[in-house]
Amino acid sequence: MLERSGSALYSALAFMVSYLPGIVGSVALGPLADRLPRRALMIWCDLARAVVVAVLALSVATEAPLWLLTGLLLFAELFSAPFDAARAALVPDVLTDPADFHAGSGISRTLFQLNQTVGLALGGLVAYGASAQLALWLDVASYLVSAVILLVGVQHRPAALAGAPRGPDVRVAVRSVLDDPVRRVFIALGWAAGGVLIAPEAVALAYAVEHDSERMGGALIASLPAGAALGAWLIARYPPIIAVRMIRPLLAAGCVPLLLSGLDLGVYPTMALWFAAGICQAFLLPIMVVVTLLTPAERRGAVGGLAAAGFNAAIAISFVLAGWAADVFTPADSVFAAGTLGLFVLLAAHLAWPGRELDAVLDPAPAESSQEPSR
Template sequence: MTSTAPPRPRSGAGYREVLANPEFRGLTVAQITSECGDQLARVALAALVLDRSGSPFYAALAFAVGYFPAVLGSALLGPFADRLPRKQLLLGCDLARAVVIAALAALAVAGTPLWLLFALLLLAETFTAPFEAARAATLPDVLTDPRHYLTGSALARILFQVNQVVGLAIAGVLVTVLSPRGALIVDAVTFFISFLVVQRTLRHRDAVTHASRLSGLWRDVRDGGRIVFRDRVRRSLVLLGWGVTPFLIAPEAVALAHAHARGHSDAVGTLLMASIPTGTAVGALLLSRLPAPRQVAAILPMAALACVPLLLTPFAAPPAALLPLWFVAGALQGFIVPVIATFNLVTPDTHRGRANGLAAAGFSVGMGSSFLLAGLLAELTTPLVAVGIAGLCGLVALAALRAVWPTAALKEAAATYAD
């Protein structure tokens, strides 16, 4: 009698394998150029506001304004990713952002009121939401093998974190060497580069939803809510992104203020900010090497462990102690990779743009609110105490979500795209 061992779960495809796809390679280059550029405007405005006001809250507000436009942009403009050809939407958003950021650079001179600069940044960020919804909805069309998509999605998330780190480093140098205006000019150029790359590499695909007019956008938003919240798996993944993840980025909101409070330069502040996305890039890279079922099973444990370094933050004031602590917190946030990948794989292609738009809108509310609340707590207490409070809130939100977490359904979904 012979026994048959159970089949071993297949690991994901390699990064070289997915990068051999020219369309995915083009989307990746466009992602790198645009995401690195995004950091330039935010850091430039935050440093400028902090120098003028000395307020941690107003410095955090400079970052928060980059998130709130995505609420309207994701919920209302995200459905365009289903109604319009996605390549055309990507191109239009890149061109609009290039023009607006160029105008922002032209006006970034002495005497220009800050509210006007913030308004232009708000306008530019509004186009980021439909761009990201279209890019996320396009990835499964470009990488049709589920294993390839999982690997490509992981790589996109890793690059998002790496781009934050690189963007922060470049921003710190350019703001110092060229001035905030020079950094904004470079930012505008990155969007033109992204436009050219998408134009050259991405194949045209017809819109997945045909409509003769766009008056039904509100109906599309309602459809997005129904698609997300009537399905237990999609609902749980979105609630994790909305209710827990925003607390984990509190260190980024107060890093500059903490550096200033201890007499350090903006470069030290941006280095502290970069420790979280650096860790997340490493964590996502390591997690992506695991088979899909193990990635999905690790989501909740990693989310809980990510809160622990934040709880320890008030006891580690020197930057030399905060850097490794926040790096570990970031590494444990690598759980977001299987969250995003699973959400897209269990969402029908005809509704993927709407679902991604709604998910991104709620996530933007959470991220923007986190920056504001962390900045306010830092003003009332200290920056490090604010981070500790955020870690505690994250654990409380996670405990509530754990009671309704669809473990069996997620395990089944992971097994499906692992085959």
């Protein structure tokens, strides 16, 4: 898209489209993770994606029109939303100890970011070295393997809302988030900060082209998720209480590399800066852990879907704005502006921080002992 249009905005729009199914699917289908057995839902989502991608592979072989291929790809992505909601809601049922859940979530996020870094590169090599059709059939195989692992390795559990009357799940999820100060602030912070700090990915290709280093565009894009993988692995090694206290310092530290990117130091120094910014994205892990643990088990799918939809929307908006700023000014200026916005997000988080409520959740013993009569 960048090569054809010469516009960073159009390039960012191409990335943004991939997030649209996540926005719609998370809101509309996320509550299914509460209404249906979560393991079964994940298996059916894997099978559905395998079927759709298989149709996509066959369509590629018959040289089907581009609009049909794009539609099939976006349709397959719709099933990722309920799968992710069910997975996020199921993990606390498997890892019941908060410390274990925090560590397990760190491993999961590390692997996810490594998949973004390595998986995309390997997929591109397969598509370039062999064929796009082979890459799609390997994708089909991965979904089938995932379904078998879930069937064999995960215990069946009944639906969290089994037998409950149908209701406005999304409305209830919104109300449960708004009524709780910790969930309200943490989810809003995840949306705002996550959207701001991912801005470099939107202009990485444009930055590489501007510096006559088109071949480094993929490495620039990968630098952020590579750093995020390391950051998630590091923060998962700390106790949950310490990790929560690191949220605001990490957000502040994550803005610094984006601000320094405004100096336009060149491809390799900028790659190092964005890798460092990715490490600082570790603050997203304790946000997700706290929100999940504070949400009743029977509402984790709906609340998780709502949070995922907002996060995807924030990323989509960030991509558009970053691409527009890169066209009007430069890619480096666009990333600098994102770092500046990050400081405003940090200020808002500081002013709205639910310190008292958070202390009561993380360390309730002092609050309880303070109410006991002295002896």
